[in-house]
Amino acid sequence: MSRLLVIMGSGETAPTMVKPHRAIFARCGDGKAVLMDTPYGFQTNAEDISARAIAYFASSVGRQVELVSWRTVPESALERERALAALREADWIFAGPGSPTYALRQWRDTPIPDVLAEKLARGGTLCFASAAALTLGSHAIPVYEIYKAGIDPHWVPGMDLIATITGLPAVVIPHYNNAEGGHHDTRYCYLGEQRLSKMEAELPEESFILGVDEHTAVVFDLDAGNVSVLGNGVLTVRRHGRSVTRPAGSVFDLTDLASLAAGAPVAAESAPAPAGGAGAGAAAAPPAPVSLAGAADRLDAAFSRALADRDVDGCVTAILELEQVIVDWSADTDVEEGEHARAIFRGMVVRLGDLAEAGARDPRQVLAPYVDTLLELRARARASRDWATSDWIRDRLGAAGVEVRDTPDGATWHLHP
Numbered sequence: 001m002s003r004l005l006v007i008m009g010s011g012e013t014a015p016t017m018v019k020p021h022r023a024i025f026a027r028c029g030d031g032k033a034v035l036m037d038t039p040y041g042f043q044t045n046a047e048d049i050s051a052r053a054i055a056y057f058a059s060s061v062g063r064q065v066e067l068v069s070w071r072t073v074p075e076s077a078l079e080r081e082r083a084l085a086a087l088r089e090a091d092w093i094f095a096g097p098g099s100p101t102y103a104l105r106q107w108r109d110t111p112i113p114d115v116l117a118e119k120l121a122r123g124g125t126l127c128f129a130s131a132a133a134l135t136l137g138s139h140a141i142p143v144y145e146i147y148k149a150g151i152d153p154h155w156v157p158g159m160d161l162i163a164t165i166t167g168l169p170a171v172v173i174p175h176y177n178n179a180e181g182g183h184h185d186t187r188y189c190y191l192g193e194q195r196l197s198k199m200e201a202e203l204p205e206e207s208f209i210l211g212v213d214e215h216t217a218v219v220f221d222l223d224a225g226n227v228s229v230l231g232n233g234v235l236t237v238r239r240h241g242r243s244v245t246r247p248a249g250s251v252f253d254l255t256d257l258a259s260l261a262a263g264a265p266v267a268a269e270s271a272p273a274p275a276g277g278a279g280a281g282a283a284a285a286p287p288a289p290v291s292l293a294g295a296a297d298r299l300d301a302a303f304s305r306a307l308a309d310r311d312v313d314g315c316v317t318a319i320l321e322l323e324q325v326i327v328d329w330s331a332d333t334d335v336e337e338g339e340h341a342r343a344i345f346r347g348m349v350v351r352l353g354d355l356a357e358a359g360a361r362d363p364r365q366v367l368a369p370y371v372d373t374l375l376e377l378r379a380r381a382r383a384s385r386d387w388a389t390s391d392w393i394r395d396r397l398g399a400a401g402v403e404v405r406d407t408p409d410g411a412t413w414h415l416h417p
Contacts, residue, residue, distance in 0.1 A: 001091060001123035002028050003222035005165065007136065008129035009174040009212035009233065012096045013056040013331040014292075016215040020230040021061045024219065028125040031091025033057070034068045038106050039098025039131040041071025053096070056331030065094065073106055087115050092125045095132035101142045101156055104135055113159045120165050120222060130174050134189070136161045137171035138207060141199075147190040153199050162210075165222065168257055169207045176211035176236055197241060208261035211236035216248065225254045237261050292329040296322060296341035303348050307355065315355070319348050364415055371402055375411050378404075 006024055011017045025033075035057075037050050050067050057065040068087055074080040087093060093116070095103070107113060120126055134140045139155035146153050155171075162170045173196075175189040185192030188211065191199070200209065212218050213233025220227055227246075229235045234245045237260040244260045246252065252260075299322045306314025322345050329338070374393055381389040394404045401416045 001031070002125065003120055003123055004028055004125040004127075005120055005136075005162070005220040005222065006125065006127040007133045007172060007174070007210070007212050007218045007220075008096075008127065008231075009133070009176060009216045010130050010178075010214035011231075011332070012094075012127075012129035013053050014215065015060065015328045016232060017217065018060050020217045021057070021063075023230065024125065024127065024217070025061065025063050025092070027221075028092050031124075032089055033063055033065045033092040034086055034090040034094070035065050036068055036070055036087075036093065036095040036132075038070045039095055039100065039103040041069075041106065042099065042102050046071060049097070052331040053094075060328075060331070065092075068093075070106060070112070073110055084111055084115060087112075087119070090119075090124065092127065093119060094127045094129075096129040098131040099144050100131045100134035100140045100158075101145065103132060104140060104156065104158070107135070107159065113161065116159070117161055117164045120161075126161075133172050133174040133212065135159050137210070138163055138169055139171045139203060141173065141189055141191065143189055146195070147186075153191065153195045155199060155202065166220070166254060166257075169204065170210050170257070171203065171207055173209055173211045175214055177213040177233055200238075200241065208237060208239035208258075210257075211238055211243075220254060222254075226251055227254055227257065239263075292325065292332060292337040293340050295325045295329075296337075296344045299325065300344045300348070303351070307351060310355070312352075312355070315348070315352050319345070319352065322348065367402070367415065371397065371413055375404070375413065379411065 057063045137158045138160045140158040145151040178186045188196045216231035216233035228251045234247045239261040299318045303318035378393040403414045
């Protein structure tokens with residue numbers, strides 16, 4: 001059984017990570033797979049997050065995943081031992097979004113850290129993403145406390161699982177290339193350069209940072225002794241403000257991480273095609289959208305172009321594609337992006353409805369000003385006994401599908417289909 005430690009920067013339940021997940025499952029076998037709900041256990045919608053994640057792995061990745069609930073430390077000894085037994089029996093353990101500090105509080109002074117370390121020591125895969133990934137190093141960022149509550153930047157103790165397994169004094173930072181802030185710096189898991197520089201100076205001298213981009217996975221193969229980068233972004237090794245990157249598709253020796261942190265040159269090999277990275281086979285395929293909001297914005301632009309060209313088929317195609325994109329990203333936990341996409345979808349429907357309303361008008365209403373003007377000219381021609389012009393106008397209208405009928409009360413017209 002392969003011993004794999006997988007760190008995902010974000011997008012753990014997004015369409016962008018389906019290929020990496022499948023590649024990782026192919027390497028770890030068909031054993032029991034479980035999801036831990038601890039990082040988001042404090043959220044009132046925790047059950048919904050679990051259900052969506054399980055549905056994502058079943059429908060998109062093709063893997064059945066069971067829930068091991070540890071939202072808080074179980075009060076019952078029986079519940080606690082059942083959860084621990086399920087973790088020990090699992091071949092693949094996953095944890096993802098939420099709060100790293102909340103997760104650490106629920107795991108600290110429990111057997112959880114030892115169970116996870118034993119899993120990697122004896123055989124199994126540990127896949128930690130987003131908030132859960134922050135707990136793996138010697139130090140963790142209290143993201144919510146700093147970015148949302150304005151607490152002064154500081155570190156909290158992590159599980160130090162990477163050092164336990166590899167001996168490397170690493171600190172993990174997911175969401176490394178985050179750009180949600182727009183004009184303000186939200187890189188480095190919402191810290192920005194100013195905060196990270198200050199916090200980095202507080203780390204032990206030997207420590208270094210493993211920065212994992214969004215929609216990117218870094219796989220530590222503890223049996224093969226190598227590290228591979230999968231997905232859309234890069235792995236950054238940073239120490240004392242100096243950074244070295246390795247793109248998706250890279251494979252290098254695990255022992256080279258320390259050399260990279262020290263600034264020593266290290267050769268990187270291309271990842272094999274099955275690894276799920278940016279290999280030759282993947283290069284031919286169009287890149288997947290890296291966010292639901294990005295995909296929605298792209299389709300909104302396509303819809304606007306089609307609407308400007310009165311291309312109804314193009315408008316309908318954009319709407320149908322956006323509906324499918326929303327379904328594909330439905331397991332993702334970013335509520336704001338979901339609302340953004342749905343707002344664009346509703347706007348498309350309304351704009352297409354406006355176009356349909358104009359197209360559905362009685363064509364007599366559209367043609368009446370023009371036909372009435374021509375009939376007025378014809379009436380003047382008849383009044384001046386210009387029969388040739390009168391007949392010419394009548395015949396031209398008839399050729400266009402407008403039948404003119406002369407009555408004692410004046411000319412009337414009828415539109416033929």
